[in-house]
Structures are given as C-alpha cells and as structure tokens.
Amino acid sequence: MKLLGPLNKSFEDLPITTQFRWIFGLALVCELISLVFYFNYFDRHRYLPAPFFLDKNDTFMDFYHPLFWALRDEFYTTFHSVYPPLNFLILKLIGWCIHFGGSKSAATAFELRQNSVSLTLIVCGIYLAIIAFVVNLGQWGRLALGDRALVFGVCALSAPVLFGLERGNMIFFGLPLMALYLDSKSSAKKALYLAALINIKPYFLVLLIRYMNLRSINKKMITQVTIFTAVIFFVLSSFAGLDCVKFFQSYFLFLSKYTITAEGAVGFAHNLAALARIKELIYFGQHQHYSFWFSVLKVMSSLSILILVYQIILKPLSQLELIIGSVVILTNFSVSTGGYILMIYILLIPYLFYSPEYRFLLVPILGIFTFPLDWINLFSIPATHFYSYLGNTTLLTSAQDYQIAAGSVVRPLLNFSVLSLFSVHLVGKYHFLRSK
DSSP, X not given: OGGGOOOOHHHHTSOHHHHHHHHHHHHHHHHHHHHHHHXXXXXXXXXXXXXXXXXXXXXXXXXXXXXHHHHTTOTTTTSOOXXXXXXXXXXXXXXXXXXXXXXXXXXXXXXXXXXXXXXXXXXXXXXXXXXXHHTTSGGGGGSOHHHHHHHHHHHHTSHHHHHHHHHTOGGGGHHHHHHHHHHOOOHHHXXXXXXXXXXXXXXXXXXXXXXXXXXXXXHHHHHHHHHHHHHHHHHHHHHHTOOHHHHHHHHHHHXXXXXXXXXXXXXXXXXXXXXXXXXXXXXXXXOTHHHHHHHHHHHHHHHHHHHHHHHHXXXXXXXXXXXXXXXXXXXXXXXXXXXXXXXXXXXXXXXXXXXXXXXXXXXXXXXXXXOOOXXXXXXEEOOSOEXXXXXXXXXXXXXXXXXXXXXXXXXXXXXXXXXXXXXXXXXXXXXXXXXX
C-alpha cells in the first residue's frame, strides 16, 4: 500500500468484510450506471455503443462462426480453424445436446445465428453460470453467500464480461479451468487443468512462466503440462479428423499475419499495443508527429513486459507474486488475445483482496471493470451504412458512425498501470540489477 500512500484511517479500521462491501458495492453502482447508458443508447440508436464491437452485425459471431463449421465437420478443412480440437469437441457437444431449429438448413453462420435465438440465450446463460461457478470457488469461498452474490454482480456486469458476451467468445470455457488450476493443491491436477486451458486458448502458455523462476524452477510441472497438453491435443485431433501438419501450418500463418483489424483492436482496447493502433484510424494531416507518440506506446508496453519477465525469472518471488506476474503479462503482451482477456482478472481479485501487500492493485483492476466512461465519445470512424443485428435494422445516416469512447483509452492505461505498479513494487522489494 506504500505506493499509493496511506488510506483514510477510518476506512482502514473497518473490518475486512465491511471494506469489501463498500468497495464492491461502489463498483456495482458504477456498473449499473454504465448499464443504464448502454440500454438508453441502444433504445435511441438501435445498436450498442462503444466499447461493444464496432461491427454491429458481428454480435455473437465468435461463437456462431466456429459452431457453423463444426456442425458440418469442416472445422479444419473449409474453415481452416486455428482453434485447438478441444474447442471443436465443446462445439460438437453443444450441437449434440441442444436441439435447435435451423442448424441443418442454414447456409451461412449468420443464418444459423438468425435461426437460433433460443441457443443464443442458452449460451449466454451458460457463460453467466460459468461466472457464478468461478466466484464460488477457491479464495472466493471465504466470503458469505451474500457477499459472493455481490461479487457475481460486479463480475457479470463488468465491461470485459459484457464485451465477451456480446462477442459470444469461447474464452468463457477457459475461466473454470483456470479457476480450478489456481485452486488445486495437487500438481498433477494443476498440470491437467492448465493443459486443458492451453487447449482452449494457446496463449495461456504464458502462465508457464511462473515455473521458470530460477530460484524455484519447477521442471516437473513444466514437463507434466507439456505432456498433458500434447496428449489432449493429439487424442482429440484424431477425433476431430485434424491433419496436424496442416493445422500447424495454418496456425503459424495465422500468427504471421495481423488478423485483428485496427477497428477490432481499438474498439475494446485492453493494452498499450492495442491503443497504439488508433493511429491507423486517424488522419493527422499537418500534425503527423502525433503519430509517433502512438508508436511510443507500443514500445513502452514491450519494454515494461520484458522488465517484468526479467523479474519473474531472476528474482526470489513468492508464489503469489509469480501468479500475479504471469496473469499481468498475459493481459498485456499481445493484441491478439482480444479485449475479453481482461475478464481473467476476476480470478486474481480474491488473491489481491486477501493480500495486504498487493491490495493496491485492486484500484486499477476494478477501474477496468467499472469506470462508466463510455458515454464520452473521443472520435468517430466514418461508416456509410451498417447493419445492426440486435437492432434488426440497417443504419444509413452519416451520423451513425463507429465510435471510440473514453473507456477504450482509459482501460488499456489502467491495465498498463497494473503492470507498471506491480513491476515498480518488485523493484523496490527485490531491487532490479542485484539481489537484496
């Protein structure tokens, strides 16, 4: 807490449960304010405002695009998916267990979505049930039931979760696996959960960095995770009919190209690298030197991550510090993780809340979740016309441009502040270039 100075003494003297209710109660009020704004905006304009996805016809399509091709067994052929086969299995199970109209007759993924409104509601319910499961597991279990209900409200209405719901992104299936991974005491179970998590979203490999600390390197855990990850991948590959050589060719081709447009990265920017892509959307005219400062943001992000990686590998960090460090790197290292990656902070919040040393990190994290800033429009991207799926209308007037709101600038800055505040704290605690 020294980084932020002493808190108001009267607040510090309150019992920890009372402090919790004040903090999360205020967070929930802020989120409800944002929710009222979103509903009011939609009622007036027939499409969701920023920070929701800029392509208003792409709502829920992170789910329906892969589902459409999975149901036709063309997931790895025509669709050339780079999702590991565990995602294919999940989609197949949904297709088998839920009978919904229009799945066979639909000619496109968009038509499948149009014919499957009930499925959309079911999937949103599943995603919210996952949030409920997560906030009742592990460290959250130390709270009373009513307090856990408050946590659920704050998490479910947070901007990253609402954005993930609007996208229909399958990262939600990774949340319970990560919660079980963090909570498990058995190294074998821990390795299995992490391996399954990596088979949902490969970028969760970043979490392995916590086992690479040279003061407490855990070769056994690294080996177990590697083996379990490979077994899950190759066993499910045979079930999915995946050609592993072609899959990895597609995957590395995917990585070599910038597959997320500037509009997609900036709409819900989650780190400085995403924020830097604003320069691709702005015409600076006679003031081209402003473009340089957006490039500086990306450099700052990369250097800060390297500094934290250095500390994680070389300094005698505690297990909690290694967990925090790996999660912070995961949310900051790439644009390709998407803005919904910020929802994994849900899993870190209880560890921070019960740690007097690192409770200060809750300030920027809860800011990411709750700040009601999206009614402040910073600039617009011209759009001649676009179709709004939720509004069931085509918007033609030039006034209905895509918008970048203040929240899309503040959130990546707050996420960067988590990274920088944590790194600075470690420097003060362990020093940077020498051992304490």
